[in-house]
Amino acid sequence: MDNRPLMRFCLRHSRRHLVRTLLLIFGIAMGVAGVVAIDIARTSVGKSFDLSARSLVSRSTHQIAGTGLEIPQQVFAGLRTDLGIHRSAPVISRHVKVSELGDRIVTLLGVDPFSETHFRNLHLSPAELDLSGIMTGSRGVFISRSHARQYNLDIGTPLHIFLDSRRTTVTIAGFLDSENSAAARMLEGLVVTDISLAQEILEMGDYITRIDLILEGDGAAQKIRNFLTEGLFLVETDQQNAAVRGLSYSFETSLSAFSMLALFMGIFLIYNTVSFSVTRRHRLHGILRAIGATRSNIFFTVMTEVMVYAVIGSVFGVLLGILLGKGAVQAVIATVSEMYFPLTVSQTHISGFTIAKGLLAGILAAFVSGFFPALSAAGTRPVSLMHRTVSEKGFNRLVPGLFICGLLILAAAVLLMRTGTSHAGYDFTGLFMVFFGAALLTPLLIRVIVRILLAAGMGSLGMMVKMALRNITRSLRQTSVLMASLMVVTSVYIGIEVMTGSFRLSIIQWVDDHIGGDIHVSSADPLTQALDTDLVAKIRQLPQIESLSAYNIHPVFSRASGKVHLFSYRSDQSVKRWSWTAAPEEELDALMEEGWIFVSEIFAQRHHVMPGQGAAVTLETRKGPVIFPVAGIFRDFFMGGGRAVVSPGTMARYWGHDDITALQLFLTPGTPAEPVMETIRQMLDRQDMIEIRSGNTIKQSILAVFDNTFVITSALQVLTAIVALTGILNAVMALLLERTREIGILRACGTLTVQVRQLLLHECFFYGLISGIMAIPLGTALSWILIHIINQRSFGWTYDMVLTPGVFFQAIALSSAAALAAGIFPALAAGRTHIPTALHME
């Protein structure tokens, strides 16, 4: 038989059921859109990170840096005069905010115009200007040409640069330009000026951030190492860049996890829509087989039609995903900037790979979804195809086997994820297997739950309730696909809700433990971070103060992750959650005095310190690299490369800091914070060098930052809701179409329109209720995987999983409400059923 008549028949059928055809396309499109949107967010973060980092990169092979991340400028002079190394350039680089550039964070790059020629090609405009032109005392800076256009800025326009709470005014001297569009984007992250003006703006005195070098051969490097005094060290530029790049990689990994979740949901949704689309024509295919269509005719026809819609849906999905992705990029970039590394260049990156991935996800998922129903349609005898109950009976026989397969797949997933490998691919495969395995359990679970509900007296609530429940098991082949999809979507909601809820609770606990003080006083002086000892003494004597934590924090260089923070506590009121690597808690003080250090989870992850194993890390000190034994790892959400706690003695011996940089003040009970803060302010000569904030303000700002971390997960939850509604609407419409004759019978027997609608809404409610119930264990497992595997490997932090009944009730309510909402339109339509037509339907 020629396939063309069959294709014509299928297309005519689709045209006649336009709403369902559009829903099928929309279902595929939504699945693809989720994948593309999150992938765009992920790749854009990576791209923005690259551009932001590359904007600071020069042709240097090595860099001289200081343990305290600053070095005296005279080192540069010494290099040139004493060692004769001319291919060297002093650099100052610091993130500042510029109000005229829409309060964006940019890198203030201070360079020496005469040394720069070896390192960077800064194309300046107007062409007659060169960098030395800005040394005329005019406080001139160069900004990117595209930014100038975007914000309507011209030469001579004043710019206000903010560093923390301090403000400096400079003038635009010219523009940074490039004909290459990628390079032009990179320049958007920079404000370039002369090194002396940068020192003035940043109040750095005679200090610089680093010295860039172009060295050939190990001899020159060794000569420099011998030349450097304590606290200074030489690093290879590539190694340094890789450490910085690693910061963002963890966040991208977590986005990949969410991209995978979106993909799984997308696949389930597509499977749901396509399989319903195919199975609802079961009888028609049977008739065609009966009149002479071959198996291959049916298979080819079904698959061709599915693939046509898959391509259309995938193309729409990609377009929709691009729109959604563009919206998500800014939110994600803001999160990364807050938590890891200020992204001075934000680039929405839509790669061909992302588009191909989305298209492929849609087409492959549709192929797989259509393949088995098409195979089943093509391979069954015509007589049985025409009777729905026969195929249902066939499916019912498969149910126990599917359950066992599901259990085996779940067991394999657990084994895969317990292998301990940190490769993200294993985790994602394991995650997919968990979803797939759980989906195979659903037919039997549905049957059991329906029996339990009926036995529990649901049936006594009326004939309509009883019918609704029995209809679910009667069409198990189709309802199990619908409910498995709804279960997956609801479990993703539970997983994300439990993860974010647990994380937030841990953060609140951590903030209370670590930032428990009523008032925080810290240095905002970039040169001397120490608080004045007289000021500390005066504060200590204030009668309103019951106790205080005094500590010093200093950023130091780590080869593994760039910048890390060292803490030493003079007195500490904070409570830490420990996991030990080598020592019990009671020996804490003694170990610290012996030179052991304690590191945060993030620090441990970046430096590959494993709990339960004796470990050591190398840190750059004033005396060169020193290996420190790690006694314990503590739970910590302090970002910026992690932190290590050392004794005050170790801090003084190796980094030369014996100062106090911050205080946490605990007031006597009932004392309001604001008057005490005002008293402290009055003790200060220069208020902009000391930051005084209430504990509550700090807590709220920290929580706000961490809430931002999960902005992408919130977006995923919204996507979940849309996916749930779309998927169910299509499936419910298809299922209810099969009920048309039954509805006709009921109406003919005297069932009122409203009762028919109640029946269908009951049925939809039970779809949601049972799916919600099944989603609880799957969602709990997913949240465990997200917290203990994905998050830990992505971010390095752990937190306790907190399960609250409220989340489960919410999830059940969500799935029930989504199913009910999806049932409204079909129920209204069912109420309008033309009884004589329905009675003659098969």
Add this chain to the structure above:
Amino acid sequence: MDIEISDIDKSFDDSGSRRIIFNRASARFPSGKISVIVGKSGVGKSSLLNLISGIDLPDKGFIQVGNHCISTMNDTARTLFRRRHIGFIYQFFNLIPVLTVLENVTLIAELDKVPQKTWRSQARTLLEQAGLWDRRHDFPETLSGGEQQRVAIVRALVNDPDLVLADEPTGNLDQETGAKIMEMITTLARKKNKTLIMVSHSPDAAAWADQMFSVDSRTLTPVDNDTHG
């Protein structure tokens, strides 16, 4: 319950053109009598039953069922009237597959919130007469065609309707089973003094009928029972 059909018109949209089924058709079906409607396929016999039961409405004319003009009632009123006063038996049984035999029989009574003790004894009596009481907890798919039709008959009679409509009740059964079913329907109808209107192709139907009508040329024409039989 007398049924009076007065000058009804009925037409359907058939792929863009109007197909006229009835044109000024009239008939009277007396109370307690068995009336049989005959006619070729597609002439509108089933449509007539749909019109009498209020499942469908005439374009013009009136249908009086007892003291009620069913063709002027709204949908809810027609549905409730059908539920309380009309029993319907179909060619394809039309049982609800997810309900047991007993549940199928008592569905309407339950929907109408009739007290259980009232309908339960009636259902039991009828199911015992139909020889199906032992199978009351079985689902329709486990029954034979004849058994399913007997359940449908019990369902149609359980709420003691004044009017029973039967649309080719034996059309899907073998001759022997069909004869038994016909006997059951007519016996129950006569015993309970019901008005029975039955559409049938069966030549034996005339034997059960008190009066016959033929649907022909868009009207209802009385047929001499003896000549047809």
